[in-house]
Structures are given as C-alpha cells and as structure tokens.
Ligand SMILES: [Zn+2]
C-alpha cells in the first residue's frame with residue numbers, strides 16, 4: 001500500500017464565456033467539473049482524448065452561470081449522472097438543471113468522496129449565489145481549480161496552496177478591458193470584486209503559490225475581447241521563471257478547442 005502512486009489526468013475541454021468543462025480522471029473515477037458545452041461538443045472533445053461520455057461518473061458544478069451548466073439538461077437525458085453542487089446553486093439554477101436528478105448536495109468546506117477521489121468545494125467571490133472552486137485529492141496529487149472569481153480571498157489562497165496542478169483564471173488584461181467597447185456597467189462587473197481575475201491578479205497569486213511540488217498551471221477563462229494568449233504567456237512566464245526553482249509547465253485553456261492533456265504520475 002504505502003508509497004503506491006496514483007496518476008491523475010486532466011484536460012480542459014473548453015474554457016471561457018461560451019462554455020466551460022474540465023475532464024478529470026484518477027483510478028476508476030472520471031469527472032466533469034462543469035458542463036457548459038453542448039452534449040455534442042462534450043462528446044467530440046472527450047473523443048479527442050479517447051474518452052467516451054459513458055465513462056463519466058459524475059459532474060461537479062461551480063456556479064449557476066449558463067456558461068458552466070448549459071449542457072447538463074440534454075446530457076442528463078442520455079446520461080443521468082449524479083450532480084454535485086451546493087443547495088443555493090441548485091435553487092438558483094432553476095430550470096437550467098434537470099427536474100429530477102441524483103442530487104449530491106454538499107456544504108462548502110466539507111470534504112466528500114466521489115469514487116476514488118476526495119473533493120472539497122470552497123467559496124469564491126463571484127456574482128452568483130454561492131460560487132465555489134474545488135480542491136481534488138487522489139491520495140498522491142492535489143488538483144485545485146478556481147475560475148470565475150472577482151478577487152483572491154485568504155480562503156482561496158489557503159485552498160490553492162500546495163497543489164500539484166492548478167487551474168486558475170486569467171480573464172483579462174486591465175488595459176484592454178478599460179479601452180474595450182463594453183458598456184460601463186459591464187466593465188465594472190468584470191473588474192469588480194464579484195467579477196473575474198485579471199492577468200496581473202492571477203500572476204501575483206501564482207507568485208505566492210509557487211512551491212516545489214507545483215508541476216503544471218493551466219490559465220483559464222480568458223476573455224475573447226479583453227485578453228490575448230501572448231499577454232498571459234508574458235506575465236506567467238516571468239512569474240514562473242522568477243519564483244520556481246524547478247520547471248513548472250503551464251498551458252492556456254481555450255474556448256474553441258481542448259487544452260493540453262495533463263497527466264501527473
Ligand atoms: Zn464563467
């Protein structure tokens with residue numbers, strides 16, 4: 001027993017305001033975190049990494065915004081998977097979710113098992129009723145996921161610490177956001193404390209989170225209007241070169257195609 005290492009695989013299937021979903025597998029357990037893409041897109045994108053929809057065991061939901069759960073109702077008709085979410089999110093999502101389902105309601109901050117994995121949801125600041133990020137352990141690795149957050153609280157800092165694999169929002173470049181054609185209230189929403197994390201905020205958090213076990217960082221939920229991959233690369237590369245004593249691989253999740261298939265052994 002002791003010392004047996006269990007691998008973990010993660011692939012961001014899509015990330016951004018048009019639809020989010022992350023595939024994660026460890027041991028005999030396969031999960032989706034959010035299902036904001038259509039069932040057809042989910043199926044296609046999973047097929048690219050050799051996975052079938054029928055292999056998914058459960059879905060964890062972060063919050064009730066459409067880009068995180070738009071695919072669930074149709075998916076549920078074909079694959080009635082257990083849905084993990086908190087009660088407030090379930091209520092707020094209303095008919096975006098199926099009427100009947102195997103609800104697995106959790107309290108934020110409580111650890112629960114999903115197959116071979118231990119999962120904990122933690123509160124984040126975003127303009128929905130009770131949004132969460134996730135920490136997922138398989139006994140060997142810790143994966144932490146935080147997208148759709150307006151600012152970094154101490155709780156977020158605490159929960160993202162010591163992860164081997166980090167999926168972190170890097171939504172916008174502040175200058176691009178300031179100068180973009182969005183109406184003023186929308187700009188305020190995005191950069192507000194319940195909006196989205198900027199490249200600079202994400203980089204400064206990353207600087208704090210650098211530690212010897214960190215292997216891979218995925219920068220996610222990039223704005224199509226107010227960000228560019230090259231800007232994210234510039235910032236992240238600088239941070240990782242400065243602060244890591246070892247090589248930390250990073251990748252950038254996209255809206256239109258699957259991201260890198262990450263496999264930690
Ligand atoms: Zn979102």
Ligand SMILES: [Zn+2]
Pocket residue numbers: 063065126148
């Ligand atoms: Zn959102």
